[in-house]
Amino acid sequence: MNIVVLCKQVPDTYSERRLREDGALDRDASDAVLDEINERAVEEALQLKEAHGGAVTVVSMGPDRATEAIRKALSMGADTAVHLSDEALAGSDAVGTARALAGAIGTVADVDLVLAGNEASDGRSAAVPAMVAEVLGLPALTHARQLTVEGSTVTVRRETDDGVVTLTAELPAVVSVGEKINEPRYPSFKGIMAAKKKKVATLSLADVGVDAAQVGAAGALSSVVGATPKPPKAAGEKVVDDGAGGSKVAAYLVAQKLI
Template identity: 60%
Template sequence: MTNVVVLIKHVPDYTAEWKLSDDDYTLDRGAVDGIIDEINERAVEQALQITEANGGEVTIMSAGPEKTADAIRKALSMGADKAIHIQDDAIHGSDAVQTAYLLATALGTVDGVELVIAGNESSDGRAGAVPAMIAEYLDLPHVTHLRKLEVSGDSLTGERETDDGIYTVEASLPAIVSVNEKINEPRFPSFKGIMAAKKKVPTVLTVAELGIEDGVVGGGNSGSSVTGVTPKPPRSAGERITDEGDGGVKVVEYLAGQKII
């Protein structure tokens, strides 16, 4: 049996226009609708495939405001067994290091965890380092950016694709992994799964309940901050080239003038 925790994130809808708050320049999550990050759906799918093959259960874990419950519900409707929602205003403004510490602490409250799966990076932050940081906090082996993952007994094997080629990696359990967009195609929640998710009530935890002291997480103690923002300039009109038999030459001359070629 393999008990798996999947780390997911509630992110702003990719199709919406994002904006930053006026006071601390953090992402204004209340200004747009949110969704479960696409890479997290693949992480959930991989966890379900592993437990379907080996037995065990899948626990969803996420940190964020009240709206995060929507992303958790989506993961539960896919077939995850239970969920933990870390919901506390004290989290606001946390950087990647603080987020990793928060999640590592929360993982310590879950009994019998053998595998933690996360996406390789979130679509809104793109730090791509949180899974590795969590592994360091918990002193666990970790393998990242996997396009293939299999669990057998007390170990895992995976494939990592890089510019230099494809590498086969191995680790003993318990371990932490991150997966990329090639890992699988996530399933659509069935009607039965959607109805079952309504009966699965996530455990809600605060920072204090995790035993984390005041000020350890949150913008006030973040190692990085944004001090100002400049709006992106409007896109200028393009240059139109009329083809009078010499269109190809004009395009080449234009590209050469822009030092593109």
Template identity: 65%
Template structure:
């Protein structure tokens, strides 16, 4: 029996216009449509495949504002059994270190967690640091950037894709933490039955105080990095048309030289 916690995150849809808040230059999440991050769908799918091959339970865990409930329900409609939602205004602007501490505290409330599965990087922040930081905080072996995962009893094996397109074969004893890449699987679509069932599945909502964390330990004021200034990208200018009268190549070269591209 394998009990799995999957980390999920609600992110702005990449097809929506995204912008920063004028007040503190954090991501303005209310200005864009929000979805369950695609890499998290793959993480949920992998957890479900592991459980379906044997026995166990899948718990999804999200840290985010109230509207993140929509992303949680998407994961539950795929087949996850229950969820934990850490929602607190004090978390606004938290960096990856504070976020990992909050997740670690939430997981610490659970008994018998065998495996934690996360995406390797979110599409909104792109830091890619939470899985490794979380594994360090929990004292777990970390098997990151997995494109294949196999659980055999108390042993987990992973094919890890490296930057030079090689593959490293990793093995560890459970409990452990795994982060997956987009090559891990193709996530299932929630069925109508799954969508209806998700409405009745338990979602526990917690604050940082519930986790024994002081609000002064999280949030933008406690972040190790801050955006001091930001400006929208300039509008795209019209291109320059080159008429070729036998000297088109020369004109293009002169233009590129003028732009200091050659």
């Protein structure tokens, strides 16, 4: 089966993340990594490939340095990649991102399954996978904590606030995965070396047949009207162990409603 994995490069959550004055992400302010949830999506794709055969293609939309995140996915074992990069994409909202990604997916032959994370750790819309499915006219199965493919059918166990429900759809389909889906593998040395030689097609909007007016700041249906820096962390409470330290910590946790 041919699987596409939507992989986004995001600011490392361990670094200080900042917005620019225009409300867009200041990408130069922090280290950039492959979003962890996308590592899980890649892992799921690799397990499906190991069970059913086929190929795994990474699709990523982002600036030049997104190639680092793409190489990470390739070093885990993905076969090939499409990097959608175009100046006109700057300022895209979730709808624009979905339109652009759907165009890029359209350049991959005979796609059976599109995998994504359920929420990116920077934008946090948790909307792009369902929007991609809408643009492509495919079923969307979101928030999967377990995924199986049998014949031409995909089944997921979907996690909701009210419990877990089972969803089934005919392939091709779009599935977004949650953090309980699996533990992603570490790239091996051999995988890292092999990734350097794997094919990454860098495409523009024109290459994927998407109108520049439908994406980027020009095509955005939503806008950032304000942003407030998060308040500095307050100093913690220090418990001195005078023999009753354990009880004091327990009382603190009870007061915070943590236990």
